[in-house]
Amino acid sequence: MLWLALNVRLPSLEELREQIEALGAWAPLAFIGLYAVVALTPIPVTIMAVTAGLLFGLGLGTLLSMIGVVLGCFGAYWLARALGRDTVLKVLGSHARMIEDRLEGGGFYAVCTLRLVPGIPYWPVNYGSGALGIRAREYLLATAISALPGQVSLIAIGSFLATPDVLHGAAVVLSWIVVLVLTILSYRRWRAASVTSEPADGPSDT
Secondary structure: HHHHHOOOOOOHHHHHHHHHHHHHHHHHHHHHHHHHHHHOOOOOHHHHHHHHHHHHHHHHHHHHHHHHHHHHHHHHHHHHHOOOHHHHHHHHHHHHHHHHHHHHOOHHHHHHHHHHHOOOOHHHHHHHHHHHHOOOOHHHHHHHHHHHHHHHHHHHHHHHHOOOOHHHHHHHHHHHHHHHHHHHHHHHHHHHHHHHHOOOOOOOOO
């Protein structure tokens, strides 16, 4: 997967759009499959989400993107479970320390926060969650919920590029506001849970 990320060039938005449109009625299923594969790798999912908006519009684009990204993320989670902690942490490279610090002993809110924070790729969170023992149900629920605002914000950009009107422009602005608000709320909730779980400082009984 690292080799693919470094050596395989993704097509441009326009090229990807032309290729998927050429599939006709199979385009939605092909898009979901391609999105799931991309989400399994270190390749950023941004281009896929923006393409969804360009091709399918805000509504259908969101549905197809969410199916694809959740399938890919969940597949990466189980692959990490199979590979084991030590192997995955080596593969994560420079991301390993950050992912370990934030996901070790974490759960729903830890995954949500890392999903929502702009700039953190999906793939370290996917593999780190599987390797560090995040429960599957918590991971799946956190991924489905927290990926949605970010996906919509990118899909809205694609739909705005395809149809640059006031409605689609408002969708871009509102979706990014939601991402920012949810990031702050999730981070606060996660920090509160972390403080509560820490042992109180005090003199030892021994």
